Amino acid sequence: MKRKPLGWPDYMEAKPSKGGARYYWNAPSWARKRGCPIKSEALGTEYGAAKARCDTFLNPLFDSWRTGGASDAIVQKRAAVGSFDWVIATYKATGKYTKRPARTRASYDRALASVADYRLTDGRRFGSLSVKSVTPSVVERLYEKLKVDSSGKPRHRSALLSVSVCKLAWSAANRAHETVVASANPFVGLEIEYDPKKNRAATQQQLQIFVAAADADGSGSLGTAAMIAYYWLPREEDIFQRFAWTDYRPAEFPNHVLVWHHKNRKSKKVPVPLFDGEDGASLWPEMVARLDAVAKTGTLVVMRDSPDPRKKIHLPWTTGGQNPMRYVQGEVRRICRAAGLPDTITFTSFRHGGHTDGADAGLTDAQMRALGGHKTTAALLRYAKETDKQQQVGARKRLEARTKKGNLSE
CATH class of the missing domain: 1.10.443.10 (Intergrase catalytic core)
Incomplete structure (x- = not known):
């Protein structure tokens, strides 16, 4: 690819194939020589999903290693331990997240970001909250806000996805850090107002x-x-x-x-x-x-x-x-x-x-x-x-x- 579009992620490469361009993330040679623990990764054929994977996980993880340590999970130090941001980072470092297809990961990233970046009435991000503050009642109020967009139109499907992925993230963080993250998942048992449309079966x-x-x-x-x-x-x-x-x-x-x-x-x-x-x-x-x-x-x-x-x-x-x-x-x-x-x-x-x-x-x-x-x-x-x-x-x-x-x- 001769000219890369604006916003092209660092360390992402495109290689031609019979099915079109395929994307890869590779750490620079100097980092590999220094023992960078972050492995090269195939990102699939979808540019949007590949870019999201680089921007939201791989490059932040690489930057954390480059500036502060040599651990795969060093990205968790970017968020305060015990915060909801930290819960998300913990989940993204597990195979429950990394083994999913690129398109699924990109969708999950958007869903998690819609929760973490939600601004509370006092101006704080939801992601900055301590896990002890994320109670079922707090999640219920958050869901009420997420299911309506800025223009007042309902967005039940995206709100459901956000809550569902947060449920996965909480469970993953609990398994990894049961002394910090409670086993009682506040995203479980939420009353959902979404009735998905059923695909019609062709005769x-x-x-x-x-x-x-x-x-x-x-x-x-x-x-x-x-x-x-x-x-x-x-x-x-x-x-x-x-x-x-x-x-x-x-x-x-x-x-x-x-x-x-x-x-x-x-x-x-x-x-x-x-x-x-x-x-x-x-x-x-x-x-x-x-x-x-x-x-x-x-x-x-x-x-x-x-x-x-x-x-x-x-x-x-x-x-x-x-x-x-x-x-x-x-x-x-x-x-x-x-x-x-x-x-x-x-x-x-x-x-x-x-x-x-x-x-x-x-x-x-x-x-x-x-x-x-x-x-x-x-x-x-x-x-x-x-x-x-x-x-x-x-x-x-x-x-x-x-x-x-x-x-x-x-």
Whole structure:
């Protein structure tokens, strides 16, 4: 990168890759020679998230080491021990924070800053308060302030995130310093006034309409991506950024597809059989036919449909920009509208639709977890929407059970 934009963080570097620029933080050579304990870190492909990580954690941590000591946790000395700022610093030094994706860390940073930088009536920052002063009643009053912006408009979702992340920070600080931070978490038990909007689950008919519209538009790759989300249930990041041709019928599993579930499985892929083990019937005939017919234009299965005018090659959909998935979502919205699908249908709807289709088919929780890569049954409740068909199947099973017992249902 020849010219760095204004505000470029110290010690952050950009390196070109097939998927666009990737960002890294590296301590200067003189610091490494002196035994700087702060390790180099890959920051991902999103400039905004990489900058936030450098500005709010890595560079302050490096400056603390450079000016005052040689400890990884020296950043905590920048805040008074026992203050809420110190609680936040303690949390950010733990794996509970550092191991989260860059985009998540950036979101958490904003949420924590909205609390720490909140000005009390006497002018003090909330972050300067002693943990002994952060009581449930204080948190309740803070939440009442956070859930309304400066213009008076409600901001329930961001207030909820702020409180939720503060809850994590408090728990992490308690585990690290139980003699300073009380085990009674003041951010727990708060009455929240936010009812999140549920993603609409797309039906199989809506999936077919979208795929046909995407093919007619010349954006067949987005139709393929929607089918992958519906049938195999990976998240959109896994489809557009990770699912490669080497995952489809690989040499070690020629009759399987390796489905990414990065968030739940920590980079592990789940082998999903493509054919029945007894009669050899295709279990996913729509997907197998689709992928066998797709041209391999790159390493990833889902690539842009037209070559880049300048590079003359097909690029991933997530190439470039601070939020590359936003471009994908915009294209999906455009195709949905052209196809006459409701505005409530988003790309996420196809994954939710696949879960709901599985529930309608009468799959058990264990079978749903195996196909969707979920660790717990509770996670299924966010995806498999309740439908009349599920109630009908349940009622039919109860009817059959009563009839077998000689009841008067017939």
